[in-house]
Amino acid sequence: MTATADSHHQTAPEWPRLIWVGLITTMLLFGAFHLYAIAQPLFGAILLALAAGFAIIFGANRFYGARFIFPGIAAVLIFIAFPVIYTIYIGFTNYSSFNLLTYERTVEVLTSRGSVDPATEQPFAVARDGNGYRIWLPDSGLLSETVKLDGEQSVSLSPADEPAELLARRDAIGLRSGLQVLTLTTPEGVIIQNAGLRTFATVTPDYVQISPNILTKSDGTILTADHAKGFFIDAAGEQVPPGWRVNIGWSNFERVFQSEGIRRPMVRIFIWTFIFATASVVLTFALGLTLAVILQWPHLRLKAAYRILLILPYAVPAFISILVFKGLFNQNFGEINLILEALFGIRPNWFTDGNLARAMILVVNTWLGYPYMMLLAMGFLQGVPEDHKKAAALEGAGALRVFFTITLPQIIPPFLPLLIASFAFNFNNMVLIFLLTRGLPDIPGTVIPAGETDILASFTYRLAFDNAGQQFGLAGAITLLIFFVVAVISYANFVAMRRAAQRQTGR
Amino acid sequence: MIVERPRDLFIKKCAAHGFMLIFLALILFPFFMVLSISFREGNFSVGSLIPQNPTLEHWYLAFGFDYTRADGTVVEPPYPVMLWMWNSIKIGLIAGLGVLAIATISAYAFSRIRIKGKGAMLDGLFLIQMFPTTLALVAIYAIFDALGEVSPMLGLNSHFALILIYLAGVTLHIWTIKGYFDSIDTALDKAAAIDGATPWQTFRFIFLPLAVPIMSVVFVLAFIGFINDYPIASVLIRSESQMTLAVGSRLYLNEFKYLWGDFAAAAILSGLPITIVFLIAQRYLVSGLSDGAVKG
Numbered sequence: 167m168t169a170t171a172d173s174h175h176q177t178a179p180e181w182p183r184l185i186w187v188g189l190i191t192t193m194l195l196f197g198a199f200h201l202y203a204i205a206q207p208l209f210g211a212i213l214l215a216l217a218a219g220f221a222i223i224f225g226a227n228r229f230y231g232a233r234f235i236f237p238g239i240a241a242v243l244i245f246i247a248f249p250v251i252y253t254i255y256i257g258f259t260n261y262s263s264f265n266l267l268t269y270e271r272t273v274e275v276l277t278s279r280g281s282v283d284p285a286t287e288q289p290f291a292v293a294r295d296g297n298g299y300r301i302w303l304p305d306s307g308l309l310s311e312t313v314k315l316d317g318e319q320s321v322s323l324s325p326a327d328e329p330a331e332l333l334a335r336r337d338a339i340g341l342r343s344g345l346q347v348l349t350l351t352t353p354e355g356v357i358i359q360n361a362g363l364r365t366f367a368t369v370t371p372d373y374v375q376i377s378p379n380i381l382t383k384s385d386g387t388i389l390t391a392d393h394a395k396g397f398f399i400d401a402a403g404e405q406v407p408p409g410w411r412v413n414i415g416w417s418n419f420e421r422v423f424q425s426e427g428i429r430r431p432m433v434r435i436f437i438w439t440f441i442f443a444t445a446s447v448v449l450t451f452a453l454g455l456t457l458a459v460i461l462q463w464p465h466l467r468l469k470a471a472y473r474i475l476l477i478l479p480y481a482v483p484a485f486i487s488i489l490v491f492k493g494l495f496n497q498n499f500g501e502i503n504l505i506l507e508a509l510f511g512i513r514p515n516w517f518t519d520g521n522l523a524r525a526m527i528l529v530v531n532t533w534l535g536y537p538y539m540m541l542l543a544m545g546f547l548q549g550v551p552e553d554h555k556k557a558a559a560l561e562g563a564g565a566l567r568v569f570f571t572i573t574l575p576q577i578i579p580p581f582l583p584l585l586i587a588s589f590a591f592n593f594n595n596m597v598l599i600f601l602l603t604r605g606l607p608d609i610p611g612t613v614i615p616a617g618e619t620d621i622l623a624s625f626t627y628r629l630a631f632d633n634a635g636q637q638f639g640l641a642g643a644i645t646l647l648i649f650f651v652v653a654v655i656s657y658a659n660f661v662a663m664r665r666a667a668q669r670q671t672g673r
Numbered sequence: 674m675i676v677e678r679p680r681d682l683f684i685k686k687c688a689a690h691g692f693m694l695i696f697l698a699l700i701l702f703p704f705f706m707v708l709s710i711s712f713r714e715g716n717f718s719v720g721s722l723i724p725q726n727p728t729l730e731h732w733y734l735a736f737g738f739d740y741t742r743a744d745g746t747v748v749e750p751p752y753p754v755m756l757w758m759w760n761s762i763k764i765g766l767i768a769g770l771g772v773l774a775i776a777t778i779s780a781y782a783f784s785r786i787r788i789k790g791k792g793a794m795l796d797g798l799f800l801i802q803m804f805p806t807t808l809a810l811v812a813i814y815a816i817f818d819a820l821g822e823v824s825p826m827l828g829l830n831s832h833f834a835l836i837l838i839y840l841a842g843v844t845l846h847i848w849t850i851k852g853y854f855d856s857i858d859t860a861l862d863k864a865a866a867i868d869g870a871t872p873w874q875t876f877r878f879i880f881l882p883l884a885v886p887i888m889s890v891v892f893v894l895a896f897i898g899f900i901n902d903y904p905i906a907s908v909l910i911r912s913e914s915q916m917t918l919a920v921g922s923r924l925y926l927n928e929f930k931y932l933w934g935d936f937a938a939a940a941i942l943s944g945l946p947i948t949i950v951f952l953i954a955q956r957y958l959v960s961g962l963s964d965g966a967v968k969g
Binding site for chain 1: 682685686689690692693696697700701703704706707710774775776778779781782783786787788794796798799800801802803804805806807808809810811812813814815816819820822823837838840841843844847872876897900901903904907908918919922923925926933936937940943944947948951952955
């Protein structure tokens with residue numbers, strides 16, 4: 167409050183700072199240009215905006231105050247806000263393993279394909295010659311001119327004797343990238359190319375680009391670029407892979423809401439996500455609060471020891487404890503089933519039965535989460551005035567009644583924002599689902615990978631990154647739906663926190 | 674609570690201790706099991722809590738040494754646990770320091786410097802921090818896939834890229850440190866301003882030294898958060914030598930190559946240091962958690 171942006175006294179010379187600002191801005195601009203050059207104009211624009219913001223805020227003295235928050239705001243905008251918006255954008259595209267590339271790369275891939283003429287195929291060997299290499303074709307007795315093999319090159323062949331020393335096959339394979347772009351011309355004028363690790367042959371390109379949007383196939387078929395679908399199609403409408411990324415409007419959302427094979431599992435996953443998050447919060451809160459109340463009891467000894475042992479599950483890295491549980495619950499040789507079989511003669515199918523898997527997830531998550539709630543509850547319980555409780559006890563209220571009428575109402579309001587945050591955390595608690603069950607067992611009869619224990623976040627992760635066709639577009643569309651839910655939770659938390667803060671200052 | 678008969682009190686005490694002990698036995702069961710499993714022979718074998726033929730095989734492998742069994746066969750470590758640990762610690766330290774620097778400076782500005790639209794920015798930060806980075810994984814993958822064409826250092830499979838994206842975790846920490854700065858008496862910076870200090874000098878020479886305790890808490894929190902991250906690292910890091918502990922550990926319990934015993938030893942080895950750091954820090958950490966959340 168005291169220091170204002172314009173009242174500071176600049177004593178150090180200006181120029182070292184300006185040089186630094188200039189240097190960094192230049193670097194950022196170079197990066198932006200490079201991104202634009204490789205057909206990523208969007209990322210280029212982001213970097214350009216970053217460079218401009220940086221130059222203005224650190225260059226002009228007017229924005230002295232803003233310099234302090236620039237790094238934080240830039241980090242949040244670039245690494246949270248932009249990915250969120252970009253995910254939504256991807257939801258409107260057909261980005262997937264079938265439509266992975268940009269249009270330019272797709273054309274490149276198609277035109278670089280070729281068919282090998284078996285009649286001309288012959289083995290080759292490489293001989294070193296000074297700084298360069300010569301290609302030796304033993305079947306036709308031809309030797310090439312010396313060539314450097316460091317880029318696209320074309321040399322001619324002439325009859326010669328076999329070179330004295332030929333490179334070992336392994337060394338020749340090491341030169342592959344240079345060999346692949348080399349074309350050789352025989353004395354008869356036939357052009358031959360590298361056609362695999364061991365041979366050279368006449369290679370006719372499968373596709374030739376004759377205009378920006380039209381390719382001709384070697385058999386004469388004409389392919390036109392369909393920029394609505396992101397594929398080249400022939401006259402019959404048949405698509406030729408690979409495709410490229412295009413904007414497909416609301417198609418992904420239509421699929422989500424109209425395709426029975428997607429909608430049905432998604433509704434189930436949606437309901438389970440809510441049940442999971444709610445149950446996790448309720449269970450951890452109830453258990454944590456109970457333990458905190460017991461630890462708070464003045465007559466209890468060994469409190470410090472109990473406390474440290476009770477928070478151990480919170481202290482151990484979650485990814486380790488989740489994997490430990492995965493092993494312990496293992497159906498065939500996990501220790502939990504061994505004990506259950508010895509005691510009761512049962513071996514529950516923790517991983518193949520949907521309901522048992524869900525129960526297991528809740529048990530593990532309660533184990534992971536109760537210490538956090540306990541620690542928070544211990545803090546808040548100290549804030550409850552002792553004389554309120556005493557007064558109630560004097561009126562004849564039992565311990566339980568005192569707890570529910572005096573203690574609980576006083577700790578719930580400050581606890582609420584933290585409970586909502588915990589709900590939001592569990593709503594997207596992908597690590598737990600992913601490391602424990604990976605969403606399995608699968609829901610039968612779906613067209614996409616969807617499991618009985620999947621929550622929305624793990625479901626989209628599997629759509630995008632498991633071997634299910636990398637459906638980034640569809641995953642983006644579903645993520646947008648999750649964003650809506652998270653936005654509501656986030657706003658609720660905001661309101662709850664405002665109230666808690668007001669209550670605190672009002673008291 | 675007020676006056677209790679000694680007999681009732683005694684029964685209550687017994688009940689409380691009894692409950693605690695049974696509960697602790699249940700809760701700590703996984704830890705005892707893992708300890709026992711790490712000394713058992715083989716990767717599938719079953720046995721009692723105290724192994725009959727204790728072996729150090731899994732521990733040798735976890736430390737990255739070959740182990741020679743009694744019958745002369747040499748077992749090689751299945752995965753480079755120590756390398757993963759080093760990767761995790763390296764990434765956690767650098768990203769933690771980065772987050773700490775950004776969060777401290779931003780928190781100071783939000784607490785003391787008059788900037789237009791500060792209130793709106795703070796509210797925006799609060800709303801935005803509820804969106805976990807894990808939700809934007811598809812975009813993050815696409816972004817770094819594209820950036821990799823500019824420089825492999827920025828692309829997939831790079832630690833630098835992972836550290837960059839971890840910097841997004843500053844929001845919550847800005848709030849925590851800001852809460853602390855808000856509690857510092859404004860007389861201090863007024864005095865500094867009268868003596869002619871620029872806001873930067875006030876920050877550097879007055880606030881920074883005062884903030885060391887809260888900064889260490891934030892650093893430990895951020896560090897542990899990064900070590901524990903699985904989703905982002907699993908999307909960005911693909912090759913075994915670049916993996917962090919969280920991504921790599923999963924390989925042990927693959928359905929086709931189930932290394933239960935090796936995992937147990939590796940889990941204790943890698944989990945123990947983090948657990949100890951956490952237990953030392955937790956006392957300060959809890960007050961930071963609840964304060965930072967409630968202070969407006």
